[in-house]
Structures are given as structure tokens and as C-alpha cells.
Amino acid sequence: PLRIELQPGQALFHEGEPPDTAYLIESGQIEVRSHQSGRPVLLSLLGPGDLVGEMAVIDDSPRTASAIALSHCVLFPIDRSQIAERLAATDPIVRSLLESQLKRYRGALAALQGMPQAPGLLPVTPSERLGIGRIRLESQLREALAGRGLELGLQPLLDVDRNQVAGYEALVRWNHPERGPISPAEFVALAEETSLIVPVGEYVMDAACEAVAALVRAGHGSPFVAVNVSARQLGHPGLVERIVARADAARLPRGSLKLEITESQALDYTLVGEVISLCHGHGIKVALDDFGTGYSHLAHLHRLDFDVLKVDQAFSRHMLADPRAMSVVEAIVQLGRALSAEIVVEGIETPAQLEVLRRLGCQFAQGYLIGRPRLLQEILAAA
Ligand code: C2E
Ligand code: CA
Ligand code: CA
Ligand code: CA
Missing domain, CATH: 3.20.20.450 (EAL domain)
Structure with missing residues (x-):
């Protein structure tokens, strides 16, 4: 679809799902929430002009949070490949910085959710290694x-x-x-x-x-x-x-x-x-x-x-x-x-x-x- 409409309360995606799309919010409000010891935690409140779901698309890991419409929403889907091509073309040092930040963010989120991830267990990606090497x-x-x-x-x-x-x-x-x-x-x-x-x-x-x-x-x-x-x-x-x-x-x-x-x-x-x-x-x-x-x-x-x-x-x-x-x-x-x-x-x-x-x-x-x-x-x- 070229555009998506959501009714209040409807989910855009759920925690744990594999990502294939990010979205640009045209209108409406979306809540991004995660779970901490079984209780929902509000991570962010997003509105027109914001991107949602881009993080999982950037590093191809499962969604770390769910996105739920708070009001009637119109969104433009952004295909993975649209982002992947740009990332591949970007400066390897910039890409490496981005990946390091994402990893750290995911680590912090996992800790918040009560699933501590020992530092060092996260694999270094090839592009991260290239960027760090430079x-x-x-x-x-x-x-x-x-x-x-x-x-x-x-x-x-x-x-x-x-x-x-x-x-x-x-x-x-x-x-x-x-x-x-x-x-x-x-x-x-x-x-x-x-x-x-x-x-x-x-x-x-x-x-x-x-x-x-x-x-x-x-x-x-x-x-x-x-x-x-x-x-x-x-x-x-x-x-x-x-x-x-x-x-x-x-x-x-x-x-x-x-x-x-x-x-x-x-x-x-x-x-x-x-x-x-x-x-x-x-x-x-x-x-x-x-x-x-x-x-x-x-x-x-x-x-x-x-x-x-x-x-x-x-x-x-x-x-x-x-x-x-x-x-x-x-x-x-x-x-x-x-x-x-x-x-x-x-x-x-x-x-x-x-x-x-x-x-x-x-x-x-x-x-x-x-x-x-x-x-x-x-x-x-x-x-
Ligand atoms: P270039 O200016 O075209 O320099 C010629 C390159 O060809 C040099 O490689 C040289 O060692 C190599 N070469 C010379 N004769 C032969 C030959 O008979 N056969 C083969 N196969 N190669 C030959 P080098 O030293 O590895 O330099 C590579 C490039 O790096 C240079 O190409 C130049 O564009 C750049 N470069 C080198 N020194 C500087 C510098 O001080 N400043 C800047 N900005 N660029 C430099
Ligand atoms: Ca030359
Ligand atoms: Ca020369
Ligand atoms: Ca020449």
C-alpha cells in the first residue's frame, strides 16, 4: 500500500515482530510502548512529520516496541530497501556510529525491560568493523x-x-x-x-x-x-x-x-x-x-x-x-x-x-x- 490508515486503538506493529517497513506519520498520533516486568511503558509519543519503526529497519532486528494509534492516523510506508540503499551508500564511519548507538540503545532498553544483556555479547557487524577500522x-x-x-x-x-x-x-x-x-x-x-x-x-x-x-x-x-x-x-x-x-x-x-x-x-x-x-x-x-x-x-x-x-x-x-x-x-x-x-x-x-x-x-x-x-x-x- 502507498498509504495506511489506522483507527484509534489499532496497532501498527507489535514488539518482537520482524521489521520490513518504517513509516512517516502524515496525520494523527501514535504511541510507542514497550513492556517492563509485564507492565506497559510509554517510550514515545509521535505525531505528523515523525518517523516510526525506522530503528528496527536500520539494523534489521525484531521490533523492540509496539506502535498503537491514539487517533485516526494516515501514514506513508517507507520500504526497507529505500533505507537500506541509502545506508549502503553512506560514509562507513557514519554508519558505524549509527550502529553503535542503536546497539547501546537496545542494550539500555533490554535492561529496562529486565533482560540484562551483558556488554560484549553483542556481535560487531561488518560495517561497524569497517567504520571503526577507518x-x-x-x-x-x-x-x-x-x-x-x-x-x-x-x-x-x-x-x-x-x-x-x-x-x-x-x-x-x-x-x-x-x-x-x-x-x-x-x-x-x-x-x-x-x-x-x-x-x-x-x-x-x-x-x-x-x-x-x-x-x-x-x-x-x-x-x-x-x-x-x-x-x-x-x-x-x-x-x-x-x-x-x-x-x-x-x-x-x-x-x-x-x-x-x-x-x-x-x-x-x-x-x-x-x-x-x-x-x-x-x-x-x-x-x-x-x-x-x-x-x-x-x-x-x-x-x-x-x-x-x-x-x-x-x-x-x-x-x-x-x-x-x-x-x-x-x-x-x-x-x-x-x-x-x-x-x-x-x-x-x-x-x-x-x-x-x-x-x-x-x-x-x-x-x-x-x-x-x-x-x-x-x-x-x-x-
Ligand atoms: P599517481 O599520481 O598516478 O602516481 C603514479 C602511481 O603509479 C604511483 O603509485 C607509482 O608508484 C605508480 N607507478 C609508477 N610507475 C609505475 C609502473 O611502471 N608500473 C606500475 N604498475 N605502477 C607505477 P602510488 O605511489 O601508490 O600512488 C598512488 C596515487 O596516490 C598517486 O597516483 C596519486 O594520485 C596519489 N598520491 C601519491 N602521493 C600523493 C600526495 O603526496 N598527495 C596526494 N594528494 N596524492 C598522492
Ligand atoms: Ca597518474
Ligand atoms: Ca601524479
Ligand atoms: Ca598521469
Whole structure:
């Protein structure tokens, strides 16, 4: 039914029943009651605009109370699946908090009803475990930030024409005390969910500036370092100003710092445009990262004065086996040329792949063939 009507005294549901529906009260009044040593206890009085029966639907346990109409009532049923889909789509930490609260509420209710439930006997649900796991990971990341638990990997970019390393990409590393190294793909996303990404980004920027200075001092020419900045970071006011201030303070040679901005749905193109012109004013080049994956906003490309397009490794991985993948790489190289942007192709793992880049006239190659990300000390020691 799309709507339900109840007469005074009629029950909507009874304690102990399995739940399949929650209800929105359109009109009338409903009493929710439970039993305490055989005597009815009023838990709540609900009216128009209130939800009733949503709790059991959220965690799929039997109704802990009965709902009885006090007057003539009109209700809209809300199907379980309507709520379940939303819950599944929600932030796991929020879901976990909700489930913990429900468990505690049910425990308190059981105690009230004279059926004490020993703490610890309640099973931890998988989504609760996931949410708690992320809360723990976030706390450990905060600890790592405070205590030198983060490191900077530097992966070389080869100037294809000159056949020499021209610069490095800064890739943050977290050496987790129990789990070992954790990929930034995992913890950067976590850090982005809160403003924790801001201090992570500052750590990376400081370490990258130090790395350039150290490489210059050690006679490695004047390599650039490219730093990843996510859409979320761009949204934080003053980000570029802070980056520029750091670069100026470290007296980096002009052109030694680049930013990599990853295409994503969350990218605000007006903001990116402002970031690019601000960067250009300070001799900082800007790359569009992961170009061609998912959200290629080709329609915006002409408005944004990117200096570099970074072609995702998905293309290089397939270009030798698949002529169509090769055509796409060729077309991107031409596009870059037409827009006066340099091209970096990522994921170069074999000499044959590098040969293709040479043939196409692509400026930079990055990948395990050129070198894996290494710590600054390792690069300095190897020279
Ligand atoms: P990305 O910017 O596309 O970085 C390239 C990723 O590809 C790196 O993974 C790198 O180690 C890996 N890679 C490089 N060459 C090869 C290769 O030849 N073969 C294969 N299979 N992989 C290769 P990593 O270090 O795990 O970083 C993952 C992503 O995390 C990065 O993707 C970047 O989006 C993000 N990230 C890394 N560091 C930072 C950071 O400091 N800040 C932000 N906001 N994001 C970061
Ligand atoms: Ca990158
Ligand atoms: Ca990339
Ligand atoms: Ca790229």
C-alpha cells in the first residue's frame, strides 16, 4: 500500500515482530510502548512529520516496541530497501556510529525491560568493523604525521630526447607500525574525507622542497619535483599561497616545482583556472594527472592552461598489444602538441614501450623501467 490508515486503538506493529517497513506519520498520533516486568511503558509519543519503526529497519532486528494509534492516523510506508540503499551508500564511519548507538540503545532498553544483556555479547557487524577500522587508521595517520611516520618517495621522470632524468614525482609513503607500507591510494582518500589532507600535503610540500635543494647541492643538476594535489586540497583556501611561500622561502630555482592535479568529478574548473594562473606567476608548472581516465573534461581543456598532460598507465599498458590503445596515445601526444603542453606517459615498464614514446616525440617517460620511487637518501647514496 502507498498509504495506511489506522483507527484509534489499532496497532501498527507489535514488539518482537520482524521489521520490513518504517513509516512517516502524515496525520494523527501514535504511541510507542514497550513492556517492563509485564507492565506497559510509554517510550514515545509521535505525531505528523515523525518517523516510526525506522530503528528496527536500520539494523534489521525484531521490533523492540509496539506502535498503537491514539487517533485516526494516515501514514506513508517507507520500504526497507529505500533505507537500506541509502545506508549502503553512506560514509562507513557514519554508519558505524549509527550502529553503535542503536546497539547501546537496545542494550539500555533490554535492561529496562529486565533482560540484562551483558556488554560484549553483542556481535560487531561488518560495517561497524569497517567504520571503526577507518577511525583507527585515521588516528594512526595523525600519529604518523606527528612522529615522522610519513616518508617521501621520489620517482624519476626521463627526458626521452636527452635520455636523462629531468625530475621526480613526489609520492607520499606511510610506513605503518603494524601493516608496513600503506599505499597513498588508500590513506590519501581517507585523509581527504577530513581536513587531515592539509597537514599531509604540507608535509609532502616541505619534503619536496628539501629534496630539490639537496639534489641541487649534491650536483644532480636542477631537477624538478612534481607534487600531487587533490581536488579536495585545492578547495582549501590559501593552498597555492602557502605552496608559493614555501617555494620562495626554500629559494628553489624557478621551474623546479610542478603541481599535478588529478582529474576528478570534484574538480572545480574555475578554481583550477585561478590556481594555474597563480602558479604561472611564480614559475610553477601545472600538470593534468591521470589524463584520459574517467573524467576527461575535454570541454574544459581549452580553458585551462595546463603545461603538462600526464597519460595514465592504463594506456601504456595496452598500447603495444592493442592498436586502438596506441592510436589513443598518438592522439593525446598530438593534442598536447596542439595545446603546447608537454606529455608524460606513466607506467613505462619495458624498453619497447619507451621506444614508442621516442618515436611519437613524447617528452617524458615515467615508470618502473626508468626507476621505482626511492627515498632521497637512496638517490643521493646511489650517485
Ligand atoms: P599517481 O599520481 O598516478 O602516481 C603514479 C602511481 O603509479 C604511483 O603509485 C607509482 O608508484 C605508480 N607507478 C609508477 N610507475 C609505475 C609502473 O611502471 N608500473 C606500475 N604498475 N605502477 C607505477 P602510488 O605511489 O601508490 O600512488 C598512488 C596515487 O596516490 C598517486 O597516483 C596519486 O594520485 C596519489 N598520491 C601519491 N602521493 C600523493 C600526495 O603526496 N598527495 C596526494 N594528494 N596524492 C598522492
Ligand atoms: Ca601524479
Ligand atoms: Ca597518474
Ligand atoms: Ca598521469
